[in-house]
Amino acid sequence: MHIVTPATGTAAGTPAGALHIMNAVKSFGANRAVDGVSFVAEAGKITGLIGPNGAGKTTLFNAIAGEGPIDSGSIELDAVHLEKLKPHRIFSTGLARTFQIPRPFARMTVLENVMLVPEEQAGEKFWNSWVQPGLVARQERANLDKARSIIEFCGLTPVERQLAGSISGGQQKLVELARALMADPKIILLDEPGAGVNPALLDTIVDRIVALNKQGITFLIIEHNMDLVMSLCDHIVVMATGKVIAEGNAASILADTRVVDAYLGGAHA
Amino acid sequence: MSSHLFEARDVVAGYRPDLPIIQGVSMHVDKAEMVTIIGPNGAGKSTMIKAIAGVLPISSGSVTLAGKDITHLPTHAMAASSIAYVPQTENVFTSLTINENLLLGASSMPKPKALEQVSKAYDKFPALKDYRDKKAKVLSGGQRQMLAVARALLTDPHLIMLDEPSAGLSPLMVSDVFARLRELVESGVSVLMVEQNAKAAMRVSHRTYVLAEGRNRVDGPSSALAEDPEVIAIYLGAGGRKR
Numbered sequence: 172m173h174i175v176t177p178a179t180g181t182a183a184g185t186p187a188g189a190l191h192i193m194n195a196v197k198s199f200g201a202n203r204a205v206d207g208v209s210f211v212a213e214a215g216k217i218t219g220l221i222g223p224n225g226a227g228k229t230t231l232f233n234a235i236a237g238e239g240p241i242d243s244g245s246i247e248l249d250a251v252h253l254e255k256l257k258p259h260r261i262f263s264t265g266l267a268r269t270f271q272i273p274r275p276f277a278r279m280t281v282l283e284n285v286m287l288v289p290e291e292q293a294g295e296k297f298w299n300s301w302v303q304p305g306l307v308a309r310q311e312r313a314n315l316d317k318a319r320s321i322i323e324f325c326g327l328t329p330v331e332r333q334l335a336g337s338i339s340g341g342q343q344k345l346v347e348l349a350r351a352l353m354a355d356p357k358i359i360l361l362d363e364p365g366a367g368v369n370p371a372l373l374d375t376i377v378d379r380i381v382a383l384n385k386q387g388i389t390f391l392i393i394e395h396n397m398d399l400v401m402s403l404c405d406h407i408v409v410m411a412t413g414k415v416i417a418e419g420n421a422a423s424i425l426a427d428t429r430v431v432d433a434y435l436g437g438a439h440a
Numbered sequence: 441m442s443s444h445l446f447e448a449r450d451v452v453a454g455y456r457p458d459l460p461i462i463q464g465v466s467m468h469v470d471k472a473e474m475v476t477i478i479g480p481n482g483a484g485k486s487t488m489i490k491a492i493a494g495v496l497p498i499s500s501g502s503v504t505l506a507g508k509d510i511t512h513l514p515t516h517a518m519a520a521s522s523i524a525y526v527p528q529t530e531n532v533f534t535s536l537t538i539n540e541n542l543l544l545g546a547s548s549m550p551k552p553k554a555l556e557q558v559s560k561a562y563d564k565f566p567a568l569k570d571y572r573d574k575k576a577k578v579l580s581g582g583q584r585q586m587l588a589v590a591r592a593l594l595t596d597p598h599l600i601m602l603d604e605p606s607a608g609l610s611p612l613m614v615s616d617v618f619a620r621l622r623e624l625v626e627s628g629v630s631v632l633m634v635e636q637n638a639k640a641a642m643r644v645s646h647r648t649y650v651l652a653e654g655r656n657r658v659d660g661p662s663s664a665l666a667e668d669p670e671v672i673a674i675y676l677g678a679g680g681r682k683r
Contacts, residue, residue: 199578223610225580271608272529337455340528341481341636366607367528369480369636370676395610396637436612 186215187249188265188357188389190235195244197227197234204230205241206413212358212406214249217380217390219404221397221424223434226410228393229271232360235391236268237261248358263290265357267350271366271393273343277336281327281346284335285318288353318353325349326375341368348379358389365396377403397435401425409434442504444468445630446523446599451501453491460499461487463654467632469599474621474631476641476662478675479651485634486528488651489601492632493525494518505599520548524597528604528634531588534577538568538587541576545591554594561590564620585609589617593624600624602633606640618644638676642666650675 190212197205204227212218220228234241237258246253253261275284292314293299294307322331325345330338335346344364351359364380365373377399384390394400400407401421409417409424411433417424424430447468454461461484469475477485490496492503494515503511510521518525532541542561546554562569565586571579576587585605592600605621606614614637621631622644635641642648642662649659650671658671665671 202578221610224583224608224613229580339481340486363608367604367636369478370638371674372481395608395614397611434610434612436615 186387189214189249190358190391191247193245195241195246197230197241203413208415210408210415210418212389212391214389215387216405217384217403219400219407220391220393221400221407222410227413228410229362232362267354267356268360269347269351269362271362273347275335275343275346278334280332281335282318282331284346285322285349285353286314288350289314321349321352325379341372344368361392363393365394365399442507445471446505448492448503449501451491451498453487453496453498457499461654462491465656467649469630469632471630472625472628474625474645476645476648477634477651478638478648483651484654485651486603489603489634493601519595522598524592524595524600526588526592526602528607532576532584535575537573537575538571539573541587542591545594557594561594565590599630599632604634604636606635606637614640
């Protein structure tokens with residue numbers, strides 16, 4: 172099932188969603204949580220961002236998405252500078268994110284959560300109901316159809332009428348993915364998609380990520396589940412104490428003693 | 441009277457009395473035993489330990505600790521009954537410092553004892569000492585989990601219940617947390633934890649309960665269940681290995 176239609180790059184057929192982070196710095200008082208980070212999440216690839224707790228990964232995610240902008244450096248999505256944009260503008264450029272702890276609108280249904288994503292809906296202006304009722308109805312129908320197909324793709328159809336606050340944590344993670352997909356993003360930032368998700372459901376999430384990536388969506392993923400990271404990611408960036416300490420493919424990361432010492436320990440060495 | 445340190449029998453519980461999520465679950469934990477609860481998302485695992493902890497009402501069934509009925513004890517009385525509960529999220533006071541969070545966990549003790557217990561907590565979790573006077577909101581998700589566990593241990597509970605203690609933790613820290621929980625068990629404390637990191641949890645725990653749709657599905661020694669084809673098929677899956 173083809174779910175999204177992400178915009179392609181400037182050259183015909185090239186994937187979009189290249190994220191360039193150059194010398195990004197973000198401080199909280201004297202603490203440089205992100206301390207001169209540079210790396211590239213290549214368009215059409217799945218890049219993993221790993222590192223010990225407190226390494227600055229989520230802080231960097233927040234900065235990329237416009238929540239707590241960086242103090243210096245640059246962040247570019249397909250040559251568009253994001254570092255000075257507000258979160259909703261960044262979202263409009265084709266960058267969607269999910270959160271480590273899901274944040275659905277708990278008192279809205281799963282379907283409503285997904286349907287409210289598209290921006291500039293004609294029905295948001297009440298006079299359109301009188302002036303352009305046909306447009307409002309057509310748009311509503313198109314949104315509903317799209318939301319339903321995404322919900323089905325994410326395996327959420329059985330709970331689409333349930334309040335988002337009443338479904339399990341793993342299902343809420345899928346709601347977040349579904350909401351991201353409604354925006355036809357070029358790149359999706361996933362913050363620990365595996366945390367709190369049972370292994371069988373995790374397989375479903377991994378399947379969906381692989382399918383979406385094949386459709387051209389770029390992914391940048393923070394994750395501690397090393398089986399998932401090593402098998403899913405084309406490229407892995409390792410952060411510790413605010414800096415990039417290593418990057419490369421799975422084999423080189425597993426063999427890097429700095430990564431083993433700072434992060435993996437004996438379990439994956 | 442139950443011969444187990446902790447026993448839940450035929451517990452029915454949920455967020456609304458007319459919509460029980462837990463529909464007659466039974467389980468027990470012996471002294472110095474580590475027990476894991478696993479199951480698909482929505483199986484009722486977190487609901488079960490919330491109900492035991494008094495966070496959610498139990499509409500029928502019974503819960504006993506050391507032979508004493510604690511079924512309907514309010515949450516605050518649970519701590520005095522030697523049960524500690526570490527929720528999955530929102531388990532620290534972010535606007536308080538790390539030291540204040542720990543002192544709150546020991547607030548029922550005389551001050552000298554409280555300070556002694558907090559000092560022991562820093563010995564067990566040295567990383568927290570570096571942030572002693574920082575607000576908990578500056579901690580990463582994993583560091584918050586460590587603080588929550590450290591605070592739960594301050595009262596020297598007989599039974600500590602944890603809702604996904606490894607969620608959001610780095611591999612190194614997962615090993616560390618499980619090793620510490622194992623040390624606790626060796627010192628005589630009992631542990632009941634809900635985990636999605638099932639393989640790792642089953643490696644360190646003695647027994648495992650699998651819940652599905654609010655009911656007991658299967659239980660037994662963790663080492664045996666980890667090899668059980670039904671458990672692997674319905675629950676463990678490929679664990680994220682795909683490509």
